[in-house]
Amino acid sequence: MGDLILYIFFSLVAILSFMLLKKPQQRANLPPGSMGWPYIGETLRLYSQNPDVFFSTRQRRYGEIVKTHILGCPCVMLASPEAAWFVLVTQAHLFKPTYPPSKEQLIGRWALFFHQGSYHLQMRKLVQGSLSLDVIRNLVPDIGAIAAACLESWSGGHVISTFHELKKFTFDVAILTIFGNLDTWNKEQLKENYFILDKGYNSFPTSLPGTLFSKSASARRRLSKILSSIIKERKEERSVQKGLLGCLLNSRDENGQILTDDQIADNIIGVLFAAQDTTASMLTWILKYIHDDPKLLAATRCEQKAIYKSNGGGNQPLTWAQTKNMAVTQKVIMESLRMASIISFTYREAVDDVYYKGYLIPKGWKVLPMFRNIHHNPDFFSDPYKFDPSRFEAGPLKPNTFMPFGTGVHSCPGNEVAKLEMLIFIHYAVTKFRWEVVGSKTNGVQYQPFPVPEKGLPAKFWKEC
Incomplete structure (x- = not known):
């Protein structure tokens, strides 16, 4: 007992001495707040409650x-x-x-969002080029076919997890934008192993056999082999390659160097990761929001039915021009992006001591710009927790108050194709189907890590007569 008391005493003396030796300016100028418990900090509080509550109370x-x-x-x-x-x-x-090292291990160290500087700029240009408006406008019929087939598989009145099923839809669209046409066997192998990787992405990073992380790491190795085989096959074809893979294969840096197979594979998996869960989460919220507001659903359906009828009752495919003429649906998407705020915040790290508004952000500290708090601030959006698409009719918003895809050099390069996916899916959902949310009286939210309705929004879908 005496040894324990001495240990605590000398530990307190050491901590006090360290605090006294710190620069007075650094101690005085740190932002206000609580660091919580030693080492644990406020982690348990963050993960034991709704993150909205954690951040807003502070x-x-x-x-x-x-x-x-x-x-x-x-x-x-x-x-x-x-x-x-x-x-x-x-x-x-x-x-x-x-990012934590475990995330880099599962995605791949060459993925563009792990980098800065010239390599990041090169990869970002390639990804943006493969998803430019001139490219994606030609994908409208193909995305429409994927959406229609997806919804058809849900019909019949059986209960589905909407989020889980929408992940399959967004995965298939991502495969289309990356590879163009891809044979069924490779597509299914990629899907099977990517879903295993995704399941353990946010698990505790331990290599013990049988753990989620260990299974994810094994799936990642299998993905590398599958992608290497596809890359080799595409190189041997020597034909004009489309999609992101084509852009990566044809790329040369300022010295004329081509990308390695590892660089190509890591960026493909990075794009798959960025394209799938976020868009699936967003579409899940949209289906819930318009389901819960019959007047809004009727207005959305009216707009889309007019387009459907002009296409001969669905006999002709949706066109790019028509997706640009969906004013009601566009506002529904904008408000859903604000309300759900799928990307609640982003992580950065100070590379040097930085001063902002008189406060010191020490070198090595993590910095979290809080998109969700900004989107839900009543100074920028009146009655911010009310779903109201009409707020986007009132003219331009105050600068930097609406950043659903981030901002700056690391903003989402695929935001246009994501919005196009949403427009197309909503068109087919409201013109050809009706749905009922199971347990719609509950408004719980799960964070995995993106916010989604509780249990992935269980629902039943029926095809309209």
């Missing part, structure tokens, strides 16, 4: 610049448009993207 108590300690890292949360712009745009060179 913002009300401390203001728009708050320090905390999450997952073993000291952090600064920033919840103003000006702060997000400072970190992500004007002073982006002072903050690097940061």
Whole structure:
């Protein structure tokens, strides 16, 4: 007992001495907030409650610049448009993207969102080029066919997990944008192994046999082999290659160097990861929001039925021009992006000591621009927790108050194809099907890690007569 008391005493002396030796300026200028328990910080509080509650209570108590300690890292949360712009745009060179090593291991270290500088710029241009408006406008009939087949498989009145099924839809669209035409066997092998990888992506990173992470790591190795085989086959074809894979295969840097197979594979998996869960989550929320508002559903259906009738009752495919003439549906999507805020925040790391509004952000600290808090701030959006698409009729928003796809050099390069997917899927859903949410009186939210309705929104779908 005496040894324990001495140990605690000397530990407290050591901690006190360390605090006294720190620069007075650094101690005085850290943002307000609580660092929680030693090492654990406030991690348990964050993951034991709705993240909205965690962040909003701290913002009300401390203001728009708050320090905390999450997952073993000291952090600064920033919840103003000006702060997000400072970190992500004007002073982006002072903050690097940061991810846990386990995420990099499962996606691949060459994926563009793990990088800065010339390599990141090169890869971003390639991804954006493969998903440009001139490219995706030609994909409308193919995406429409995937959406129609997906909805058809749901019909019959059996209960499905909407989010789970929509992940299959967004995966198939991602395969289309990456590979163009891909044979069924390779597509199914990619899907099977990617879903195993995805299941363990946010699990505790241990290599013990049988764990989710271990299974994900094994699936990642199998994905590398499958992609290597596809890459080899495409190189041997020597034909004009389309999609992202074609852009990657044809790329040359300023020195004329081509990308390695590992670089190509890592960026393909990175795009699959970025394209699947986020868009599936968003579509799940959209189906819930319009289901819960009969007037909004009627208005959306009326708009889409007019397009459907002009296409001979669905005998002709949806066109690019028609997707640009969906004013009601566009506002539904915009408000859903704001309300659900799938990307609640993003992680950056200070590469040097940075001062912002008189506060010090020490080198190595994580920085979290809080998109969700900005999107739900009543100063920018009146009655922010009410779903109201009409708020996007009132003219331009205040700058940097609406950032569903992030902002700056690391914003989502595939945002246009994501919005196109949503428009096309909604068109087929409301013109040819009706659905009923099972347990619609509950409004629970799950975070996995993106927010989705509880249990993935169980629902029944029927084909309209």
